[in-house]
Amino acid sequence: MDLHIAVLPGDGIGTEVVDASMRVLDVVAKKFKHTVHAEFADVGWAAIDKHGTALPASTLEICRRNAAILFGAVGLPDRDQTLPQKQRPERVALLELRKGLFANLRHVLLPPGLASRCPLKMELIKNGIDIMIIRELTGGLYYGQPQGVSGTAPERKAVDTLAYSEHEIIRILKVGFETARKRRKRLTSVDKANILATSQLWRELATAMGKQYPDVHLEHMYVDNASMQLLRRPSEFDVIVTENTFGDILSDEASMLAGSIGLVPSASLGAPDSQGKSAVPFYEPIHGSAPDIAGQNKANPVATILTVAMMLNYTFGLAHEAAAIEKATFAVLNAGEKLTGDLGGKATCSEVTDAVIAGL
Ligand SMILES: NC(=O)c1ccc[n+]([C@@H]2O[C@H](COP(=O)([O-])OP(=O)(O)OC[C@H]3O[C@@H](n4cnc5c(N)ncnc54)[C@H](O)[C@@H]3O)[C@@H](O)[C@H]2O)c1
Incomplete structure (x- = not known):
């Protein structure tokens, strides 16, 4: 298969973690007889310095003509401060590249060998943690209108609108059910149906869709309870599906359970519109540009390597290839000999990558 990928370090x-993950991808492609066609493009400060904008038209063009986007991170806090909010790299690049991608998937997996890195007690995590969080990304409070501040002090008013259409709810629930079907077949739909109208509609539609997925065990949970249960019984969660704001908060909370921010991959996916066109899927580690360790070969490459596995799975349908990357990566983490500093080890980014490649 030809793998056409836009690569934005x-x-x-x-740059370091994307370079590591591309080395792994090249080895897997060779092993399984695929050809990688990678087009590299500038984004973030790397692009501002060369083109005067964080997302040049040339980068956008490259993204649009490929099947998937592999993204590292953008932003450098010291330099970001010199720009108005609206021109900062994260705002400019991420908003545009994620447009139309309504499903954000974060895979939170605690390898047994890293149990001591998890902030929870051993008795709570002894059965492992493997959760796929699916957050709705293009609706809800972030985009609902009206939104803004009006009036004059001290009588100003602020409003945000939480709105969802049936169509928006159904398409994200479907991603939830389909994902659960391919995993341990448990879906937790998180809402606030005791208070919010959007959540009542959400729950009604989830219950109805559940009848089409009799093999998936559907559980409804209020968001306040979900935030508690994630810490009380994390092993019992398989797939969580929820709206934008709840997903933002819960996915950050859950990410901590993996032991390091350097371990969590993510995918943002869309679906074809009425003309059969869909936005290009976007794959990135959840962490940022970590300027405190940049350029020192200290970054943990695992989140980005696992992000490549998600890309192979979701965009190219290459489940065996994705599984091979995951197996080799978790073997390295469980062995505990080659770990980066964030996991209490002394290995470099390159050494961890070499160990994953050796396992492949
Ligand atoms: N999607 C993105 O591009 C994205 C996401 C978050 C933050 N940012 C940007 O990144 C910059 C730094 O943000 P921040 O410091 O708040 O978050 P960060 O995720 O970059 O770093 C937070 C902490 O985690 C550590 N860390 C992060 N990833 C790691 C890895 N792979 N291996 C080892 N340690 C790792 C860092 O060293 C740091 O101590 C900011 O400009 C921010 O706007 C970008």
């Missing part, structure tokens, strides 16, 4: 450790 970006700033700080973005």
